[in-house]
Every structure is written in structure tokens, then in C-alpha cells.
Amino acid sequence: MVERDLVIVGGGPAGMAAAVSAYENGVKDILLLERDQHLGGILNQCIHPGFGIDYFNEILTGPEYADRFIKKTESIPQIDVSLQSFAVHLENDKTLTYIKPGKLEIVRPKTIIMATGCRERTREMIHIPGTRPSGVFPAGLAQKLINIEGLLPGKDAVIVGSGDIGLIMARRFLLEGARVKAVIEIQKETRGLKRNVVQCVEDFGTPLYYGHKVSDIYGKDRVEKIRVVKVDENFADVPGSEFEIECDTVLISVGLIPENELIEMAGVAVDKSTNSPVSEELNKTSIPGLFVCGNSYKVYDIVDSVSRDSVIAGRLAAEYLKGLK
Amino acid sequence: MIKYDVLIIGGGVTGAAIARELSQYKLTVGLLEKEEELAFGVSKSNSGIIHPGTQNPPDSLKGRLCVEGNRLVREICKELGVHFKEVGELIVAFNDEETSRLLKLKEEGELLGVPDLKIVDSHWLRKNEPNLNDKAVAALYAPTAGIISPYRLVYDLAENAAKNGVEFHISAKAETIAYSPDEEHRFIVNTPKGAFNARYIINAAGLFADNVSKMVGVDDFTIHPRKGEEFLLDKKREHITKHLLFPLPTKTSKGILVIKTADGNPMIGPTAEDVDDKDDLSTSNEGLAKVLEGVKKMLPTVNENDIIAYFAGLRPASGHDFIIRHEDKVPGFVNVVGIQSPGLTSAPAIALMVLDILKNNGLPLKKKFVFHKHRRRSEHLFEDPVSRIKNLIDMDAAYGDIICRCEMVSEKEVSDAIDRGATTLDGIKFRTRAQAGRCHGGFCTTRLMKILAEKTGKPLTSVTKRGCGSEIVKKDRVDG
Ligand SMILES: Cc1cc2nc3c(=O)[nH]c(=O)nc-3n(C[C@H](O)[C@H](O)[C@H](O)COP(=O)(O)OP(=O)(O)OC[C@H]3O[C@@H](n4cnc5c(N)ncnc54)[C@H](O)[C@@H]3O)c2cc1C
Numbered sequence: 001m002v003e004r005d006l007v008i009v010g011g012g013p014a015g016m017a018a019a020v021s022a023y024e025n026g027v028k029d030i031l032l033l034e035r036d037q038h039l040g041g042i043l044n045q046c047i048h049p050g051f052g053i054d055y056f057n058e059i060l061t062g063p064e065y066a067d068r069f070i071k072k073t074e075s076i077p078q079i080d081v082s083l084q085s086f087a088v089h090l091e092n093d094k095t096l097t098y099i100k101p102g103k104l105e106i107v108r109p110k111t112i113i114m115a116t117g118c119r120e121r122t123r124e125m126i127h128i129p130g131t132r133p134s135g136v137f138p139a140g141l142a143q144k145l146i147n148i149e150g151l152l153p154g155k156d157a158v159i160v161g162s163g164d165i166g167l168i169m170a171r172r173f174l175l176e177g178a179r180v181k182a183v184i185e186i187q188k189e190t191r192g193l194k195r196n197v198v199q200c201v202e203d204f205g206t207p208l209y210y211g212h213k214v215s216d217i218y219g220k221d222r223v224e225k226i227r228v229v230k231v232d233e234n235f236a237d238v239p240g241s242e243f244e245i246e247c248d249t250v251l252i253s254v255g256l257i258p259e260n261e262l263i264e265m266a267g268v269a270v271d272k273s274t275n276s277p278v279s280e281e282l283n284k285t286s287i288p289g290l291f292v293c294g295n296s297y298k299v300y301d302i303v304d305s306v307s308r309d310s311v312i313a314g315r316l317a318a319e320y321l322k323g324l325k
Numbered sequence: 326m327i328k329y330d331v332l333i334i335g336g337g338v339t340g341a342a343i344a345r346e347l348s349q350y351k352l353t354v355g356l357l358e359k360e361e362e363l364a365f366g367v368s369k370s371n372s373g374i375i376h377p378g379t380q381n382p383p384d385s386l387k388g389r390l391c392v393e394g395n396r397l398v399r400e401i402c403k404e405l406g407v408h409f410k411e412v413g414e415l416i417v418a419f420n421d422e423e424t425s426r427l428l429k430l431k432e433e434g435e436l437l438g439v440p441d442l443k444i445v446d447s448h449w450l451r452k453n454e455p456n457l458n459d460k461a462v463a464a465l466y467a468p469t470a471g472i473i474s475p476y477r478l479v480y481d482l483a484e485n486a487a488k489n490g491v492e493f494h495i496s497a498k499a500e501t502i503a504y505s506p507d508e509e510h511r512f513i514v515n516t517p518k519g520a521f522n523a524r525y526i527i528n529a530a531g532l533f534a535d536n537v538s539k540m541v542g543v544d545d546f547t548i549h550p551r552k553g554e555e556f557l558l559d560k561k562r563e564h565i566t567k568h569l570l571f572p573l574p575t576k577t578s579k580g581i582l583v584i585k586t587a588d589g590n591p592m593i594g595p596t597a598e599d600v601d602d603k604d605d606l607s608t609s610n611e612g613l614a615k616v617l618e619g620v621k622k623m624l625p626t627v628n629e630n631d632i633i634a635y636f637a638g639l640r641p642a643s644g645h646d647f648i649i650r651h652e653d654k655v656p657g658f659v660n661v662v663g664i665q666s667p668g669l670t671s672a673p674a675i676a677l678m679v680l681d682i683l684k685n686n687g688l689p690l691k692k693k694f695v696f697h698k699h700r701r702r703s704e705h706l707f708e709d710p711v712s713r714i715k716n717l718i719d720m721d722a723a724y725g726d727i728i729c730r731c732e733m734v735s736e737k738e739v740s741d742a743i744d745r746g747a748t749t750l751d752g753i754k755f756r757t758r759a760q761a762g763r764c765h766g767g768f769c770t771t772r773l774m775k776i777l778a779e780k781t782g783k784p785l786t787s788v789t790k791r792g793c794g795s796e797i798v799k800k801d802r803v804d805g
């Protein structure tokens with residue numbers, strides 16, 4: 001079993017900011033695990049501008065923003081970056097097991113920072129009834145298919161939910177020459193940034209239905225159409241308000257969930273409704289020396305705040321280590 | 326034209342079990358399946374329970390075959406490396422009237438030969454099933470109930486049958502059958518993949534078995550689909566129960582159950598509703614409400630936020646029992662139809678019965694010199710302890726390349742699944758569990774598409790969810 005001062009799980013903006021900050025606060029033995037082939041996390045697929053306005057006072061794209069942190073991280077030899085390294089098991093005493101091609105490692109860190117980000121809420125979590133054809137995508141997956149793989153998921157899309165990812169994808173589909181038939185939002189207002197509603201939906205004249213929900217998905221092999229119904233203040237269907245929209249693609253953008261299965265496994269108290277760790281103070285958990293930062297701590301709207309708060313996690317880990325000595 | 330001694334129509338668990346049984350004998354055997362992969366019919370969407378045999382009338386064919394199937398499936402699982410877990414089931418009673426019905430169920434079960442049935446009291450229940458509603462007063466405990474992955478059973482049966490010489494033809498829908506009683510190979514079955522000539526035909530076409538039977542003029546039964554909606558919970562809730570929990574059965578179904586599945590996720594359901602459309606696999610709000618209502622009676626703490634997936638299956642029912650018979654009007658044609666629940670459990674026993682029918686109708690069965698009885702178990706990291714995972718990774722680095730993070734599925738498992746016949750994303754999912762977890766493929770779909778495209782030498786745009794028409798993406802942005 002390898003001993004380490006600090007292990008950080010997740011090489012997105014949160015994990016990188018925490019690593020750099022821990023180093024700057026005196027930690028000299030850091031292992032950063034990232035399951036992907038690159039650092040950068042979700043930013044790699046966010047090729048639109050709008051990042052860094054607060055943190056760098058500049059308007060950057062996602063990959064540009066990530067790149068600043070990647071350069072910094074890679075320039076510090078004391079941060080040992082291990083890519084394609086997937087943390088699979090975490091114990092109460094912080095013993096961590098990870099897997100990479102050709103290797104299974106068990107490490108025993110003195111302190112640990114989890115920065116595993118979020119996953120998307122799915123169609124299944126909001127229980128949209130109907131059939132289960134192809135063409136129903138979490139919006140982030142559709143973003144990856146277009147921006148990273150160069151594939152067009154569909155030609156006539158409806159977007160469920162007006163979260164930022166959904167709004168951004170509405171514009172992306174249009175720019176790719178596909179049609180966006182509607183954005184359907186069950187609440188009376190958007191959860192996304194106002195600027196995204198204007199720039200990604202309103203400016204293109206895409207219909208946005210507030211107070212409506214998708215009540216059925218139809219299609220045997222591929223999505224053929226959806227059914228929409230208006231809802232009242234209690235989210236009950238308004239009879240007679242149903243209508244159908246023909247489409248071949250449904251993008252689901254109904255929020256993110258912190259990925260905290262590992263800390264839950266270790267016995268950290270996790271809030272059932274938000275999946276965030278129960279926490280008295282920013283980045284802290286019920287296990288001393290086990291910190292969580294970035295989107296796995298809570299869902300942030302913008303990456304600038306992720307970086308700012310993750311710097312604090314790095315410092316907390318450094319202070320915890322000093323306290324051990 | 327390809328000639329077979331026996332041609333099976335339908336690649337679900339019934340057809341696959343028959344194919345494997347026949348593969349021990351000196352016969353040429355083929356199997357036709359209309360979908361792009363095996364197990365894409367009823368056999369993919371069911372509860373995965375190996376029933377003990379209770380809840381069946383004592384004089385029923387399905388009851389007898391279920392008890393025998395429960396016994397046989399264990400041996401088959403050992404031979405094929407399929408994971409079978411004997412978890413036991415509890416049929417729960419909440420009042421005296423229900424308790425007296427338990428006694429009747431016990432008697433009926435014993436008449437069928439179900440072993441080790443026992444009535445347990447509330448004290449036993451509290452100790453052994455702590456999350457069960459404490460209003461439960463007694464239960465019928467059937468320790469031989471078990472769980473299995475239904476599709477993996479089909480794939481492993483088929484793989485072993487293929488190794489022993491059975492030929493599988495997919496995307497090969499039987500469209501018409503010509504019958505010439507005077508020929509030795511009296512049947513000609515026409516499919517989009519060409520015509521097949523056979524001495525004997527076994528109709529195991531599930532929901533569409535009546536259509537197939539009509540092709541030879543036997544039309545005295547109809548298959549009525551009865552829908553069952555099921556809802557899967559997060560694997561984190563694996564230990565919510567220790568046993569399978571059943572209410573007392575109704576006339577048409579076993580009721581809403583709390584199910585344990587072979588892969589760990591608990592499942593709740595199924596509903597039972599007669600429908601007209603044999604392709605109607607939609608789920609509904611009403612179905613969910615019914616399931617939650619039923620389950621909460623037994624397990625008040627169940628939380629609908631733990632639901633990560635749902636699906637519907639159609640029971641291919643024709644009356645109340647299985648119909649397994651040689652059609653004397655059309656010598657050589659064997660119907661294996663109306664295989665509703667417990668068809669998964671009964672499949673190995675059905676296969677033996679079909680063998681007898683063939684023998685009694687003129688097909689000599691001679692054992693082969695060499696029959697490869699065993700199949701090497703497929704690896705699944707999620708069911709292995711750390712030490713075993715380490716050994717696997719040492720053996721093959723690709724076991725360390727994790728693709729599906731929710732279910733911990735490696736590149737090696739995905740490649741193996743494709744090598745063993747998966748051609749679609751659903752096929753990969755059923756074999757490996759990649760995309761079957763809480764994020765529903767949000768993270769791994771693109772990687773899976775690439776591996777599938779690369780290994781099959783096809784473009785990414787041709788990757789499908791479950792066959793032609795279910796392509797994942799519409800086009801390549803660059804090529805237009
Ligand atoms: C579509 C979209 C659009 C956005 N637009 C904007 C915008 O315009 N402006 C803005 O400011 N912000 C935007 N954001 C938000 C911003 O991108 C996020 O807040 C930020 O990326 C979160 O950083 P993170 O490091 O916490 O998580 P992530 O970036 O998700 O990184 C988590 C990392 O952890 C790794 N990981 C997870 N589990 C494991 C494990 N078990 N073992 C090893 N590694 C693991 C993952 O591979 C990943 O690299 C957007 C986000 C999305 C998804």
C-alpha cells in the first residue's frame with residue numbers, strides 16, 4: 001500500500017485548483033487522479049465562450065479556461081497527475097482503490113479531496129412515461145457528441161428543461177443546421193442564466209414554454225413525437241391543454257447531481273435530496289481530513305466560483321496536514 | 326438452400342434452451358431470430374426470477390415444468406458459468422384470511438413437488454426481513470426461489486449451443502412457410518436472409534407464435550399480450566430486502582413484487598394489464614402509481630427517488646397455461662407457445678419436453694461423441710472482490726480501462742461482449758451492464774459507440790441502440 005500526503009480525485013477545474021492551492025500552501029506530495037485521458041473535466045466539451053469573466057476578467061471558452069489550469073498543474077512536479085485512473089473504492093479511513101489500464105492501486109492518503117463533478121439528471125429520474133426509443137439524450141451527452149465526436153444527434157429536437165446546458169444546446173443544434181422545435185420548462189421561470197435564455201433561445205425565435213411538461217414520448221425505434229401538457233401551480237396537468245410535437249430527438253436538461261457515491265461508500269453523510277455532502281463549513285464533510293470541492297460539493301452555476309472555492313479546499317487540506325504533525 | 330434436421334423459430338430463452346439441448350445430439354440444427362440480436366423479445370424484459378413453483382395450479386403444465394426447471398437451471402448455470410443466486414421468496418400475509426390462503430398455497434405447492442416450503446411467523450419476519458412492513462403476520466417461505474440475469478442466460482445458452490454446432494441466423498424473420506409432407510425436408514421457411522429447409526420446425530416465437538403457427542394452417546390459439554411495467558432502483562439499495570417479496574397472488578398475476586436482481590439493483594413491479602398491440606412497450610404514470618401503491622404495503626420505506634430505470638414487458642399468454650404439442654395435422658411441426666410466466670424458469674424443462682416430443686414423432690436422437698458441456702464464465706468486475714480484479718488486470722491491462730463508471734465495466738468486458746456477438750448498444754448493455762446504471766450512459770455512450778464501430782469496421786453513424794431504425798446519431802457533421 002502506497003502512502004501519500006494528499007490524493008485528489010477528479011482533474012476538472014475543481015481538482016486542479018485544489019491541487020495548485022494545496023501545493024502553494026505547502027503540500028509537497030500530491031497525487032491527482034483523473035479517469036479521462038485528459039485533464040479539464042466537463043470544460044473540454046464547453047466550446048462556447050462565457051468562462052473566466054470573474055476569475056480572469058476575460059471571456060474565455062471552456063477549453064481555454066481549463067488550459068490555464070492544466071498548464072499550471074503540469075508545471076508543478078510535486079503534483080503527480082495520473083490519467084485514465086478511476087477511483088473505485090473509498091474507505092472510512094480514507095484508503096482509496098483506483099484502477100488504470102494494467103494496474104490496480106491501493107493508496108493510503110493522509111488527506112483527500114474529492115472533486116468528481118456532477119452527472120446529469122436523466123429522463124428516468126423525472127419519470128417521463130412512454131416508449132424508450134433511441135434519440136433521447138442527456139443534453140451533456142448530445143454536447144459531447146457534437147463538440148467532441150463531430151456527430152449530429154438529430155435533426156428535429158425538443159429540449160426538456162431550461163437549464164444552462166439545455167439552453168446552450170438549443171443554440172448549438174441551430175448552428176449545426178438542425179431544428180429546435182421547442183424548449184419545455186415545467187417551472188414558471190428558467191433555472192439557467194438569463195443571458196443564455198436571451199442569446200440561445202429568444203434571439204433565434206425558438207418557442208419556450210414555461211409551466212409545461214412533456215407527458216409522453218412516442219416512437220418504437222427512434223423518437224417520433226412527444227406530448228406536452230400545461231401544468232398548474234401544483235404541477236397537476238391542466239385538462240384539455242395537451243398538444244403534440246413531432247421530433248426525432250429529445251434532449252433532457254433537468255439539472256445536475258453531485259457524484260458522491262465514493263464518499264457515501266466511506267460513510268460520509270450525504271443529503272438525500274441534493275446528493276451533496278452534509279457539511280457545516282465549505283468543502284468539509286463529516287469525516288475529518290476528507291474534503292469535497294467543486295460541483296461534487298454543490299452544483300455551481302459558473303466555473304469561476306468553482307475555482308475560487310476549490311482554492312479554499314486546497315488550503316484546508318494543507319492546514320489539516322500541518323495539524324497532523 | 327441450407328438444410329436442417331430441426332429449425333427453431335425464435336431466439337428467446339425458450340428457443341435458446343431447446344437449441345442447447347438439441348446440440349448434444351447428432352443433428353443439424355438452426356435457429357431463426359427476427360431481431361438484430363437474441364433475447365430482444367419477452368426474454369429481455371421480465372423479473373428474472375427462478376420461481377420455486379408455488380402460485381401455480383397443481384394440475385397445470387406450467388406448474389410442473391416450473392418445479393423441474395428450477396431444479397435443472399442450477400446445473401445449467403454451473404455448466405455455463407451463469408450467476409444464479411438462491412435468495413428465497415416470501416409470500417406475505419397481513420391478516421388471518423390471508424394466512425389461511427398461505428396454507429392452501431403451501432399445500433398446492435407441495436402437490437407440485439416444491440421442496441422445503443415453510444410458514445414463518447411475524448417474529449421470524451422481523452428478524453430476517455427487517456424492512457418488511459411490521460403489520461405482516463406470516464409468510465410462506467420458499468427457499469428455492471432464485472434470481473438470474475435473463476438475457477445473459479439466453480446469450481450463454483446460445484453461445485454454448487453454437488459451439489456445439491447450432492447455427493444462429495439473426496435479422497431472419499420467418500415470413501412464410503411452405504409444407505410438402507412427402508419430402509424428407511418437408512418445410513421451407515422463407516426469410517429476408519434466404520430460405521431454409523427443415524424436417525422439423527419448433528415454433529418458439531413468443532408473442533408472435535400465433536402468426537407463425539398460422540403459416541402452416543394451425544390457428545386454434547391466439548397470443549394475448551399482457552403488459553408488465555417494472556421499475557429498477559439504484560444499486561445502492563441492493564440490501565433493502567434479503568428475499569423476494571410477494572403479496573398473495575390474484576387470478577391473473579402474482580401481484581406487485583419486491584424483486585432482487587442478479588446484478589444487485591432491486592426492482593419493483595410488474596403490473597399486469599391486457600393490451601392489444603404486441604409492440605406496445607410503453608410505461609405509464611398509472612403503472613408507476615400502481616406499483617408504488619402495491620410495494621409500499623410491503624415495504625413502506627421504498628423511495629421513488631431511487632428509481633433509475635423502467636421498462637415494460639409483454640407476457641405472451643394464451644389462456645392460463647403453456648401450450649406445448651406436436652401438431653398432428655402438420656407432422657413435424659411443434660408448437661411451444663403461450664410461454665407466459667414462469668417461462669424463464671421453465672425453459673430447461675420445456676426443452677426436455679420438446680426433445681421427447683421430437684423423439685416420439687420420428688426424430689432419432691443419438692448423442693454426439695463430443696459435447697462441449699462447459700463454457701467459460703464471462704468476467705464482470707462489479708461482482709468480483711478487489712483481489713480478483715487485481716489478478717484480472719495483471720492478466721490483461723484492458724480490465725483496468727474503466728468505461729462505464731456507474732457500473733464499473735471495463736474495456737475488456739465490452740470488447741469481449743462484441744466478440745461474443747453484441748452488435749448493438751443494448752446488446753452490450755445486457756451482456757455487460759455498461760449504460761445500465763444511474764447515469765444511463767451519459768458518460769460512456771460515446772466510448773461504447775467508438776469501440777463497437779471500430780471492432781465491427783462500421784462508421785459511427787451506423788451504431789444503433791437495438792437494430793436498424795434505432796441509430797444513435799443522424800449524421801456526421803463533417804461529411805454531411
Ligand atoms: C454544458 C455546460 C455548460 C456550462 N457553461 C458554463 C458557462 O458558460 N460558464 C461557466 O462559468 N460555467 C459553465 N459551466 C459550469 C462549469 O463547467 C462547471 O461548474 C465546472 O466544470 C465544474 O468543475 P468540477 O471540477 O467540479 O467538475 P468537472 O468539470 O465535472 O470535473 C470532474 C472531473 O472528475 C473526474 N472524475 C469523476 N469521478 C472520478 C473518479 N471516480 N475517479 C477519477 N476521476 C473522476 C471526471 O472525469 C472529471 O474530469 C457549464 C457546464 C456545463 C456542463
Ligand SMILES: Cc1cc2nc3c(=O)[nH]c(=O)nc-3n(C[C@H](O)[C@H](O)[C@H](O)COP(=O)(O)OP(=O)(O)OC[C@H]3O[C@@H](n4cnc5c(N)ncnc54)[C@H](O)[C@@H]3O)c2cc1C
Binds near residue numbers: 339531670
Ligand atoms: C413483466 C414480465 C415479468 C416476468 N417475470 C418472469 C419471472 O420472474 N420468472 C419467469 O420464469 N418468467 C417470467 N416472465 C415470463 C418470461 O419472461 C417468458 O415466459 C419468457 O421470456 C418467454 O420466452 P420465449 O423465448 O418463449 O419468448 P421470447 O423471448 O419473446 O422469444 C421469442 C423470439 O421469437 C422472435 N420471433 C418472433 N416472431 C418471429 C419470426 N416470425 N421469425 C423469427 N423470429 C421471431 C422474437 O423476436 C423473440 O426474440 C415474465 C414476463 C414478463 C412480461
